[in-house]
Amino acid sequence: MSRRLGVLISGRGSNLQALIRAIQEGRLDATIAVVISNIADAPGLALAQAAGIETVTISHKGWPSRADFDREVAGALTAHQVDLVCLAGFMRLVGQPLLEAFPNRILNIHPSLLPSFPGIEPQRQALDHGVKVSGVTVHLVTADLDAGPIILQRPVPVVDGDTPVTLAARILEEEHRAYPEAVRLVLEGGWRIEGRRFVALRTTA
């Protein structure tokens, strides 16, 4: 049976679109069970609805604590029988209630080759540092920001004359290839976490 994804967004959802397309084109054997946004008018919601995917908006505002928001999101994901959670431009920190509900089952994509340039504006950080290669990282989400076990990375060249906008666009193209591929790797199984490494199980002779 096809595995069920929950996708969390806050904005345009271009990586959501990439997941939808990968499923439609048969490159990813999965179903998007629900798209959850913390922003009511996130453009990605319309995109999901156009693809016939159920959407839920849960504002991050008005909760007694951040943990309450997290529990609400975890509840919505569980109600939709989600196997794997994909953050796709979700602009909230993921707290303990959500991490505990989906241990090693929450993925994020970050537009740099971590551990270089975690946090905000990684493309600008990369340009300011003067690197000639940046890229994309898909990782498991842990309590430490942008520091969970790395599932997959893809390099992307920085070229002369790049601005944060042109570099971000080049990296985004690679994100759209990398995210469905990483989800496929995780769903296939045959991996374990070793220290802070995501390791494919070695085939025995």
Add this chain to the structure above:
Amino acid sequence: MSRRLGVLISGRGSNLQALIRAIQEGRLDATIAVVISNIADAPGLALAQAAGIETVTISHKGWPSRADFDREVAGALTAHQVDLVCLAGFMRLVGQPLLEAFPNRILNIHPSLLPSFPGIEPQRQALDHGVKVSGVTVHLVTADLDAGPIILQRPVPVVDGDTPVTLAARILEEEHRAYPEAVRLVLEGGWRIEGRRFVALRTTA
């Protein structure tokens, strides 16, 4: 006239060998004027001599201060009319006297995609961190270890089952391509340092 390189080594000099080969094969228009080792029996010295290159040994021991050793190395490079200095497994920090004698004219190669994994055993650091892409960085040497402006970087994949030895071997192959290419870029000119970036000059319309 062909530009004159000085190469500093402490060991086997495999990147020295790569530079020699690139010059012999016409991929790099330069002459190696002198190879300097701080270790008397560094295997790279024999390699240089076999290629007809002058060698000098300057032990780092026995000087009143590190600056005196640096001045002696700078003096030997200047005496050989060196335009550009290439560190190739040179296991000493480069101090002010040498930096001042060759401002923005000392190159180093480091087996990671800096700023990730500076310092010692970068291949082991990369494996321990669990990255899926590492690589090679050629940079200008400044007073800050492994942090000067980046001339060129090349990605190298980390594969399942890699050990520090197998990863180092794969990166080393890329080092041997990257170093002559970076030396060529620097000798060609048409670049400037902007902030901490090594930037090709934009052609004007």
